[in-house]
Amino acid sequence: MPRKLLKFLIVFDNTSLLYFPGQFLSGKVLMELQDDTPVLGLHFHVVGEGVVRVGSGRHERLFDKENYIDFRMRLLGEPGHGTSILSPGIHSFPFKLGLPMGLPSTFLGTHGWVQYFCKAALREPNGLTHKNQQVFLVMNPIDLNMEPPVLSQLLECNVDHRLGVGCVSGGSVAVSVALDRGAYVPGESIVLTAHLENSSKTNIKAIRAALTETIQYSAHGKTAAREVRELSAVGLGGARAGARQRWREPLYVPPLPPTNLRGCHLISVQYDVYFIIEPKSMEKAVKLQLPVLVGTYPFRSESEEPPHYPSTLPVFRPWLQSSH
Numbered sequence: 001m002p003r004k005l006l007k008f009l010i011v012f013d014n015t016s017l018l019y020f021p022g023q024f025l026s027g028k029v030l031m032e033l034q035d036d037t038p039v040l041g042l043h044f045h046v047v048g049e050g051v052v053r054v055g056s057g058r059h060e061r062l063f064d065k066e067n068y069i070d071f072r073m074r075l076l077g078e079p080g081h082g083t084s085i086l087s088p089g090i091h092s093f094p095f096k097l098g099l100p101m102g103l104p105s106t107f108l109g110t111h112g113w114v115q116y117f118c119k120a121a122l123r124e125p126n127g128l129t130h131k132n133q134q135v136f137l138v139m140n141p142i143d144l145n146m147e148p149p150v151l152s153q154l155l156e157c158n159v160d161h162r163l164g165v166g167c168v169s170g171g172s173v174a175v176s177v178a179l180d181r182g183a184y185v186p187g188e189s190i191v192l193t194a195h196l197e198n199s200s201k202t203n204i205k206a207i208r209a210a211l212t213e214t215i216q217y218s219a220h221g222k223t224a225a226r227e228v229r230e231l232s233a234v235g236l237g238g239a240r241a242g243a244r245q246r247w248r249e250p251l252y253v254p255p256l257p258p259t260n261l262r263g264c265h266l267i268s269v270q271y272d273v274y275f276i277i278e279p280k281s282m283e284k285a286v287k288l289q290l291p292v293l294v295g296t297y298p299f300r301s302e303s304e305e306p307p308h309y310p311s312t313l314p315v316f317r318p319w320l321q322s323s324h
Helices: 318-323
Strands: 005-012 024-033 037-039 041-054 062-076 084-086 089-098 112-123 129-135 155-165 168-179 189-198 204-219 222-235 244-252 267-279 286-294
Touching (some): 005 112, 041 089, 041 204, 041 222, 062 222, 168 267, 168 286
Antiparallel strands (some): 112 129
16 A cells, blocks of 8 residues: 655745745745655745746747746755655745845746745655646836936926828817826836816827836747736716817836846846727827836835735646646
């Protein structure tokens, strides 16, 4: 009858699973045995990696990878020393590792990811190997107080757009948009102020503002894919010909990784506020773009809300099973 391994777990001391570069990753590998069990060794592996994968399976078109952590250690057993006998009951094997500085933040996207996880493998003399793994989060902080001071100031954009087809002018639409500053942290709201003067003969059917995330994936030095996601938006109605309107609206900043994924060379992340005007005519929408920086620590004097970070991440990742 085979010996039964009742439990085999990786447990972190930090139950939130959230770490910052430079902190210690510590915890223990726990196992519970039903009988005396001979083992060759208990291997522990800490991995941090960035991966870009466009397509899948036989249709995979582009793939690239970079490593941030590749730390291996034996928690039990030595090469060439034969087997050790573990008695029935619970056994605990502690580990502790200082995380390198400059690690990029955890990120999951459609065509790539930055992931951190630990793997444990218990080898028996009969060739059987028990495996388990546990994901943890890394947040690389950006302190807005250490960024250029201009980011704490008003950010403005103006446009005077002429409507009409070909040589036929239908008048113009003048738009002025301002954000209360150029940098934020998750949990805060972007205060958008806008003024529109519709001097054209065309009604504007829809006006809206949106916070977007643009993700660019690179493989072997070339752009592999790009995606744009709308994170939050507010509708501002329309504007009749000859009308003047003003708005002051908040745009919520949800839990997000910091701008640029600093430390990662395969995936870049940019955040923008768009002010979008859609005329009732056949003309294309007019878009005003205002780039914003998303950080980790808020401006000390202006923040009213504490930042919110993701505290959990699903443990199951199919690609971890197949690629390691």
